[in-house]
Amino acid sequence: MEFTGKLDRDKILDIASSVGIDRAQLEKDMEDPKLKRTIERNLDLASALGIRGTPAFVIGKQFVPGAVDASALKQLIADARKS
Secondary structure (H helix, E strand, O other), rough: OOOOOOOOOHHHHHHHHHHOOHHHHHHHHOOOHHHHHHHHHHHHHHHHHOOOOOOOEEEEOOEEEEOHEEEEHHHHHHHHHOO
C-alpha cells in the first residue's frame, strides 16, 4: 500500500517477498488458470457495476465507494439485513 510508481511483475514479487510472502508460491499462483479466471470474473463484475476503484463494497442493494470505518461498515450490513 505504501508503494508509489509503476508496478510490474518483478516489483510486485519484490514487494511480496519483503513482507514475507513466499515468492515461489506467489509466482506459481500468478500462473494458475483457475485464479486467473476468478480475477477476470471479478474484473468483469466490477466493470458491469461501474466500480472503478478500490476499496468498494456492495452491501445489500447499496454501492459504497471508498474506505469505510468498521463501525460504519457494521451499520451498513445491519441495515441491509433488516431490509
